[in-house]
Amino acid sequence: MPKITLIGAGSVVFTRNLCSDILLTPALQESTIALMDIDPKRLAWARDLVQAIVDQRGLKAQVEVTTDRREAVRDADYVITTFQQGGLDAYALDIEIPQRYGVEQCVGDTLGPGGVFRALRTIPVLLDLCDDMDGVAPDALLINYVNPMAANCWAVDVDTGRPHVGLCHSVQGTSEMLAKWIGVPYEEVVFLCAGINHQAWFLEFSRGKEDLYPLIWEAIERPEIYGQEPVRIELMKYFGYFITESSGHASEYAPYFRKNAQMVNEDLVPRFKSEADHWFDFGRTGGYLRYCHSRFAEAQEEYQQLLQGVKDLPTNGPGASTRTHEYGSYIIEAMETNQPARINGNVPNWGLIDNLPQGCCVEVPCLVDGNGIQPTAVGVLPTQLAALNRTNVNVQELIVEAALTGDVEAVYHAVMLDPLTAAVCTLPQIRAMVDELLAAQAQWLPQFQE
Amino acid sequence: MPKITFIGAGSTVFAKNLLGDILSFPELAESTISLHDIDEDRLRTSEAVALKVAQALDAHPTIEVTTDRRAALDGADYAICMIQVGGYEPATVIDFEVPKKYGLRQTIGDTLGIGGIMRGLRTIPVLLDMCRDMEDLCPDVTFLNYVNPMAIFCWAINRASKVKTVGLCHSVFLTAEELARGIGVPIEEINYLCAGINHMAFYLRFERKTEDGARDLYPRIYQIVEEGQTPSWNRVRYEMLTRLGYFVTESSEHFAEYVPWFIKRDRPDLIERFNIPLDEYPRRCEDQIAGWEALREYLEDPETTLAVERTHEYGSYIIHSLETGIPRVIYGNVPNRGLIDNLPPDCVVEVPCLVDRNGVQPTRIGTLPPHLAALIRTNINVQALTVEAALTQKREYIYHAAMLDPHTGAELDLDQIWSLVDDLIEAHGDWLPAYE
Numbered sequence: 001m002p003k004i005t006l007i008g009a010g011s012v013v014f015t016r017n018l019c020s021d022i023l024l025t026p027a028l029q030e031s032t033i034a035l036m037d038i039d040p041k042r043l044a045w046a047r048d049l050v051q052a053i054v055d056q057r058g059l060k061a062q063v064e065v066t067t068d069r070r071e072a073v074r075d076a077d078y079v080i081t082t083f084q085q086g087g088l089d090a091y092a093l094d095i096e097i098p099q100r101y102g103v104e105q106c107v108g109d110t111l112g113p114g115g116v117f118r119a120l121r122t123i124p125v126l127l128d129l130c131d132d133m134d135g136v137a138p139d140a141l142l143i144n145y146v147n148p149m150a151a152n153c154w155a156v157d158v159d160t161g162r163p164h165v166g167l168c169h170s171v172q173g174t175s176e177m178l179a180k181w182i183g184v185p186y187e188e189v190v191f192l193c194a195g196i197n198h199q200a201w202f203l204e205f206s207r208g209k210e211d212l213y214p215l216i217w218e219a220i221e222r223p224e225i226y227g228q229e230p231v232r233i234e235l236m237k238y239f240g241y242f243i244t245e246s247s248g249h250a251s252e253y254a255p256y257f258r259k260n261a262q263m264v265n266e267d268l269v270p271r272f273k274s275e276a277d278h279w280f281d282f283g284r285t286g287g288y289l290r291y292c293h294s295r296f297a298e299a300q301e302e303y304q305q306l307l308q309g310v311k312d313l314p315t316n317g318p319g320a321s322t323r324t325h326e327y328g329s330y331i332i333e334a335m336e337t338n339q340p341a342r343i344n345g346n347v348p349n350w351g352l353i354d355n356l357p358q359g360c361c362v363e364v365p366c367l368v369d370g371n372g373i374q375p376t377a378v379g380v381l382p383t384q385l386a387a388l389n390r391t392n393v394n395v396q397e398l399i400v401e402a403a404l405t406g407d408v409e410a411v412y413h414a415v416m417l418d419p420l421t422a423a424v425c426t427l428p429q430i431r432a433m434v435d436e437l438l439a440a441q442a443q444w445l446p447q448f449q450e
Numbered sequence: 451m452p453k454i455t456f457i458g459a460g461s462t463v464f465a466k467n468l469l470g471d472i473l474s475f476p477e478l479a480e481s482t483i484s485l486h487d488i489d490e491d492r493l494r495t496s497e498a499v500a501l502k503v504a505q506a507l508d509a510h511p512t513i514e515v516t517t518d519r520r521a522a523l524d525g526a527d528y529a530i531c532m533i534q535v536g537g538y539e540p541a542t543v544i545d546f547e548v549p550k551k552y553g554l555r556q557t558i559g560d561t562l563g564i565g566g567i568m569r570g571l572r573t574i575p576v577l578l579d580m581c582r583d584m585e586d587l588c589p590d591v592t593f594l595n596y597v598n599p600m601a602i603f604c605w606a607i608n609r610a611s612k613v614k615t616v617g618l619c620h621s622v623f624l625t626a627e628e629l630a631r632g633i634g635v636p637i638e639e640i641n642y643l644c645a646g647i648n649h650m651a652f653y654l655r656f657e658r659k660t661e662d663g664a665r666d667l668y669p670r671i672y673q674i675v676e677e678g679q680t681p682s683w684n685r686v687r688y689e690m691l692t693r694l695g696y697f698v699t700e701s702s703e704h705f706a707e708y709v710p711w712f713i714k715r716d717r718p719d720l721i722e723r724f725n726i727p728l729d730e731y732p733r734r735c736e737d738q739i740a741g742w743e744a745l746r747e748y749l750e751d752p753e754t755t756l757a758v759e760r761t762h763e764y765g766s767y768i769i770h771s772l773e774t775g776i777p778r779v780i781y782g783n784v785p786n787r788g789l790i791d792n793l794p795p796d797c798v799v800e801v802p803c804l805v806d807r808n809g810v811q812p813t814r815i816g817t818l819p820p821h822l823a824a825l826i827r828t829n830i831n832v833q834a835l836t837v838e839a840a841l842t843q844k845r846e847y848i849y850h851a852a853m854l855d856p857h858t859g860a861e862l863d864l865d866q867i868w869s870l871v872d873d874l875i876e877a878h879g880d881w882l883p884a885y886e
Contacts, residue, residue: 077663139663190775190807204808209590338641338659340777342806351788351814367804367813369779370641370659374813376804377788 001030002336005076005140007069007129008083009035010042012049012299014145016306018080019050021329023059024322027337028329032062036072037083043067045303052310069129074136078332080143081129085121086444088292093440094118095286101433102424104258104285106248109147110198111392113421116399116414117437119151121444123403126152130160141335141372143167143328149197149346150361150392151399157348157361159404165331165373166346166361168197170244172325178205178242181225182215192365194353194378197346198245199253199392200363201385203378205242216242227273231257231283239384244363247272248280248287253392255423261285331368338370347375354379355386360393391419406447411438451481452773455526457519457580458533459485460492462749464596466499468530470507470758471766477774478766479509486515486522493517499749502756519583526588528769531580531595535573536881538735544877545569546732552870553715554861557703558731560598561649562829564858565731567836567851568874570602572881574840577603581611592772592809594618594765599833600648600783601798606837608785608796616810617783617798618764619648621699627762629656629697632681633670640667643802645790645815648783649700650708650829651800652822654815656697671697685724686712696822699800703730708829710860768805775807784812791816792823797830828856845885848875 004022009015015035022028033050037043047065054061066072073079084091094114095105108114126146133140142164146152153166171193179186184207192204205212219225220233231247235254243250251257251268258264264285272282281287295302323329327343334341345366349356352364352375367374381389394417402410412434415421421430438448454472459465465485472478485500487493497515504511516522523529535541545565546556559565577597584591593615597603604617622644630637635658643655656671657664671691674680680688686702698705706712706726713728714720721728748754764780771778782803789812790799804811818826831854839847852858852867862870875882 192808336659340779340804342777342804342808350816351791354788365804365808365811367777367779367802367811371643371655371802374802374804376811376813379787 001032002028002077002332003032003034003075004028004078004332005034005036005072005080006046007036007072007079007081008146009046009065010037010039011082011084012042012045012303012306014082015046016049016053016310017324018326018328020053021323021326022332023053023057023061025329025333027333030060032064034064034066034072034076036066036069038067040067042299049303049306049310052307056310070132070136073129073132073140076133076137076140078143079129079133079137079140080145080328081126082145083125084146085118085125086441088289088296090121090441090444091118091289091292093437095289097436097440098421098433099285101429102260103421103433104261104264104424105252105420106258106280106283106285107252107288108286109288110245110249111148111253111395111420112418113415113433113437115148115151116395116411116418117441119148119155119399120403120411120447121441122146122148122152123155123400124447126156127159130156130162133162134160139163141165141331143331144346145328148396148399151396151403153346154348154359154361154396155400155403157359158400163372165366166197166363167327167331167343168346168363169326170198170246171200171344171363172327174242174244175202175205176325177229178202178216181219182212184212184215192378193244193344194362194364195244195381195385196356196361196389196392196396197363198249199389200244200344201241201381202244203241203381224273227271228276230268230271239388240382241385246277246280248277248283251283252420254388255419258285258420259423331373334368335370335372340367340369342366343368345373345375347373352377353381353386355381355383356389357393357397360396391417403447408438408448411448451478452527452769453482453484453525454478454769455484455486455522455529456496457486457522457529457531458597459496460487460489461532461534462492462496462499462746464532465496466503466749466756467761468763468765469500469503471760471763472769473504473507473509473511474758474760475766475770478770479507480511482512482514484514484516484522484526486517486519488517490517495746495750499756502749503758506756506758519580520587523580523583523591524587526584526591529580529584529588529591529593530765531577531593531597533573533576533597535569535576536878538732538739541569541572541878541881542732542735544874546729548873548877549870551873552862552866554858554870555713555715555728556731556857557707557713557727557729559707560731561700561704561708562599562832562857563707563855564852564870564874566599566602567832567848567855568878570599570606570836571840571848572878573597573603574606574837575883577607578610581607581613584613585611590614592616592768594768595783596765599836601830602833602836604783604798605785605796605833606840608798609837610841614809616768616803617648617800618768618780619783619800620763621649621701622651622781622800623762625697625699626653626656629653629671632674633667635667635670644699644781645799645801645818646699646822647793647798647826647829647833648800649704650826651699651781652694652696652818653699654696654818682725686726689724694821694825696819703727707857709825710856713857713861715861768810771805772807772809777804777806779803780805780810782810782812784810789814790818790823792818792820793826794830794834797833828854839885843883843885845875848885
């Protein structure tokens with residue numbers, strides 16, 4: 001049975017879900033699950049939750065906890081990352097400093113100055129972790145859930161070349177949403193999705209030989225549907241395809257939607273009509289940061305609820321055996337049993353998408369079995385989709401260069417090439433903003449210290 | 451349920467196996483099966499066999515039989531090709547006897563070599579005609595090609611037609627099973643990764659999953675050589691294992707003629723040492739012809755019931771996965787679009803493919819060990835030139851294909867090669883289109 005290590009296990013909701021999935025998988029029920037976090041309190045919560053699942057289901061799985069990363073990784077077969085470097089303090093700087101320069105980020109964890117700095121903080125930690133893995137778990141698969149996905153995975157690939165895959169649930173979530181919109185049972189839907197993380201495209205959406213896109217075109221005309229996803233629907237109207245990440249995210253990856261505070265508040269925010277979009281505050285600047293703060297404040301209470309939830313779970317019958325749509329447990333199951341599974345994973349673009357740069361991180365369908373993660377080649381994306389992706393890949397490439405070389409010029413360049421920033425700032429403003437961010441976040445950016 | 455068309459259904463035994471595989475799946479048991487062949491007698495036998503297979507499985511397909519290819523393909527969801535153009539006589543006899551006059555000996559002659567080239571040239575026009583029919587009558591069909599020379603045919607089809615095609619062969623899984631038996635490890639416990647071109651793919655990984663991680667099984671395979679246990683019929687491949695470090699997918703009698711090192715006119719000692727069965731393919735054909743009447747009587751006898759056992763041919767698995775969405779891995783022959791970096795773009799490579807409702811999706815391999823890629827490229831040279839010849843109908847490319855064939859080039863000088871090609875074209879007569 002494998003050893004599965006979670007780095008950043010204090011992300012208790014995610015840890016609860018992923019471990020529940022793993023422990024619902026027959027081939028993995030005797031696994032060793034090693035939980036690691038730098039925060040002992042949250043780590044203890046995570047342990048209580050996972051142990052409760054093991055006990056409640058009467059399994060033989062072993063749960064280990066440690067704040068020592070190297071020990072957690074030792075002899076692991078799978079290392080799953082869910083940490084956030086710098087926490088909410090750093091994240092607040094990612095949002096607030098750029099806002100003073102007119103860069104109105106809604107989520108700010110993928111692209112934009114926030115995404116750039118999140119990556120610069122994260123990459124050194126990820127590479128250190130890879131060093132640990134090279135030392136004490138050389139064959140382990142790194143399963144990265146940490147954002148910004150593309151820049152992080154790209155850096156891991158360039159610097160270490162080790163086996164890895166980046167995972168996100170946006171493909172599953174979006175495809176389920178589209179199926180619901182058009183009233184087609186999810187099991188009957190077949191889709192092909194490819195591009196980059198958070199900006200992958202549903203190139204095909206069908207049922208048997210029936211193309212379902214005409215139904216999606218009809219659905220997006222309905223006001224209650226438009227009100228859920230105004231940005232993604234606008235992008236579909238103008239680019240022709242539906243995209244994977246939510247409207248709050250999608251609004252900041254392109255220059256069109258957030259040119260100033262007035263446009264955000266008077267044009268964009270009123271388009272959101274669905275309560276489901278509360279987590280990014282209906283597109284308002286800093287929306288997701290505020291959500292994280294409120295979650296953090298309620299963490300103790302949330303943990304108690306989760307723990308009670310586990311204890312109340314039925315041991316059999318409905319509700320007892322439902323795995324979430326997260327790919328993590330399916331990947332480990334496929335690799336352990338050699339039974340093939342299909343996932344959409346983030347992997348290096350060596351020959352997979354012809355019109356995106358070689359070596360960049362792409363999100364494509366992958367076969368998983370005993371041979372590991374095996375990406376399938378997608379070919380050529382429609383030209384306008386590849387072009388929009390490339391504006392994002394530009395930033396990612398410069399982030400990787402900055403993170404690996406410690407060259408501060410590359411940081412300026414990354415932010416200069418960010419489509420949202422470039423739409424609102426002059427070059428001197430960008431330089432001043434980056435300088436301010438570098439100074440404010442110096443404690444997390446060892447690579448830029450003299 | 452889908453319509454599945456068998457082209458060349460007079461290949462009775464192979465058709466029987468595939469049909470048994472297909473109808474064993476409940477989700478496919480009521481498919482429409484359309485059997486086509488140009489030979490009415492063989493077709494009648496295949497029909498009788500198909501009915502017996504259905505009966506043995508208690509399946510209820512709709513079985514259609516026709517000598518009209520267009521009728522067979524009309525509305526097909528899947529077309530499975532198992533034709534042979536020119537038969538044993540005259541074609542195979544020509545492929546072997548004419549080169550023999552030049553001292554050029556072959557074993558199988560269906561993949562590479564002068565025999566493979568000629569088989570390719572006489573078959574491609576038929577396959578392309580078939581593709582025109584499919585573009586017309588079933589443009590969304592999935593075309594499963596079992597006909598050799600595999601790589602040459604798939605390449606020609608990919609260049610000249612839009613029909614979704616995958617080439618299928620059993621060498622990958624049969625050799626893996628054979629190796630597993632040889633080292634006494636159950637195949638279910640073995641995980642392998644194989645890639646290259648059809649008939650010359652290599653097991654890049656052959657390992658057993660244990661509690662302590664994956665254990666490489668190659669040392670066990672080497673042990674067979676070290677202990678002098680190499681089977682007498684398999685000496686070529688074990689020899690290549692010791693020279694290359696990897697085991698190859700197609701049999702020793704095949705492999706002997708894909709490279710210049712085993713069949714040499716002035717080295718009868720090599721033939722003996724490596725136990726190379728010259729003229730093996732014609733011999734098999736003659737045996738088959740001799741046994742056919744008896745087999746046919748047995749198959750058609752209303753008193754006999756047929757035993758239907760599932761084979762591991764990929765055909766039925768592909769159809770089942772496409773219909774149900776259950777993901778499977780098969781080894782398919784597909785265009786090299788970003789799959790193997792050190793083989794030419796668009797050549798036909800054999801790699802693991804994910805199959806589900808999205809279709810046959812090749813996975814990327816990356817870079818092969820350089821010496822394997824180099825050896826494979828010597829074979830791709832011949833394939834490229836044969837395809838070029840067939841699509842342009844320029845005679846010069848036939849000469850070039852033969853000149854670049856590793857075995858032919860090692861045995862003959864340039865004058866002999868050109869003269870041999872001229873003789874073969876003449877002997878083929880109407881079996882080949884006119885070449886400029």
